[in-house]
Amino acid sequence: MTRSITLLGAPVQTGAWRRGCLMGPDALRTAGLGRMLRELGHEVRDLRNLAPEEMQVPPAPNPAIRDLDLCAGWVAALQSETVALDAETFPIFMGGDHLMAAGTVPAMARRAEAAGRPLFVLWLDAHSDIHDLESTESGNLHGTPVAYFTGRADFTPHFPAPVATVDPARICMIGLRSVDPHEKLALNEAGIDVTDMRAIDEHGIATPLRAFLERVEAAGGHLHVSFDIDFLDPGIAPAVGTTVPGGATFREAHLVMEWLHDSGLVTSLDIAELNPFMDERGRTATLMVDLVASLFGKAVLDRPTRARS
Numbered sequence: 001m002t003r004s005i006t007l008l009g010a011p012v013q014t015g016a017w018r019r020g021c022l023m024g025p026d027a028l029r030t031a032g033l034g035r036m037l038r039e040l041g042h043e044v045r046d047l048r049n050l051a052p053e054e055m056q057v058p059p060a061p062n063p064a065i066r067d068l069d070l071c072a073g074w075v076a077a078l079q080s081e082t083v084a085l086d087a088e089t090f091p092i093f094m095g096g097d098h099l100m101a102a103g104t105v106p107a108m109a110r111r112a113e114a115a116g117r118p119l120f121v122l123w124l125d126a127h128s129d130i131h132d133l134e135s136t137e138s139g140n141l142h143g144t145p146v147a148y149f150t151g152r153a154d155f156t157p158h159f160p161a162p163v164a165t166v167d168p169a170r171i172c173m174i175g176l177r178s179v180d181p182h183e184k185l186a187l188n189e190a191g192i193d194v195t196d197m198r199a200i201d202e203h204g205i206a207t208p209l210r211a212f213l214e215r216v217e218a219a220g221g222h223l224h225v226s227f228d229i230d231f232l233d234p235g236i237a238p239a240v241g242t243t244v245p246g247g248a249t250f251r252e253a254h255l256v257m258e259w260l261h262d263s264g265l266v267t268s269l270d271i272a273e274l275n276p277f278m279d280e281r282g283r284t285a286t287l288m289v290d291l292v293a294s295l296f297g298k299a300v301l302d303r304p305t306r307a308r309s
């Protein structure tokens with residue numbers, strides 16, 4: 001099936017310790033993301049890189065937080081640019097650190113709402129990113145998008161209010177392995193479906209994914225996938241600022257993408273936290289292009305379509 005795909009660069013880089021994320025979109029282009037998608041028969045448009053809106057917002061009471069104007073500017077720009085996209089196109093947001101999801105997810109939730117459908121989110125990440133402006137000790141705002149787009153915490157007047165929010169019961173997180181006590185409590189309270197690495201070791205990655213996809217399908221939902229590079233094991237994907245050992249393997253990651261393709265449910269994708277400055281000869285960017293190829297139908301062998309009820 002030919003799809004209309006829109007590539008958008010979101011070179012969000014908030015904080016000096018992640019210097020390099022702003023090169024993420026160009027590394028994905030260099031690794032051939034657009035070319036690969038065209039070779040698979042899709043129509044691809046690259047809108048190049050977005051820029052943050054110029055904003056001046058009140059400082060946050062939490063002194064650990066820096067660059068708040070810039071972060072708010074990115075959240076505003078990503079929401080308005082995404083809402084303005086043609087409703088039929090499949091956007092691939094090329095990050096940029098994971099704060100990008102505070103822009104992309106509310107906008108995709110708004111698109112789903114306009115289509116009369118619920119938005120589900122598959123969060124592939126070592127971290128749960130559910131801190132709020134008070135709870136973050138590091139001040140790293142890439143750790144906050146889930147609290148923002150679920151409406152769990154009020155980020156106004158620092159961030160613009162989200163154009164739409166996501167019901168936490170419609171979020172599935174897979175790959176978690178670095179979650180602090182505040183986040184554990186928040187995940188629990190919010191009722192987010194969580195599969196950590198231990199559960200993957202015990203039951204495999206397909207079981208929780210299948211259960212989630214069945215829920216999305218039963219609800220007639222749209223599905224946004226937010227893929228943080230650190231979902232992958234740093235042994236195969238070294239290009240991240242925050243490496244956490246014990247991530248998803250090459251086969252697990254491809255299996256997830258192949259399942260997502262077969263489901264036909266995915267409507268948008270974030271690629272977050274790629275830091276080409278930390279990469280080894282482009283291998284992480286190249287691996288991501290291969291994984292996206294699996295999401296868009298590249299298979300080693302043709303198989304009969306999996307029977308779905």
Ligand SMILES: [Mn+2]
Nearest residue numbers: 098125129228
């Ligand atoms: Mn993340």
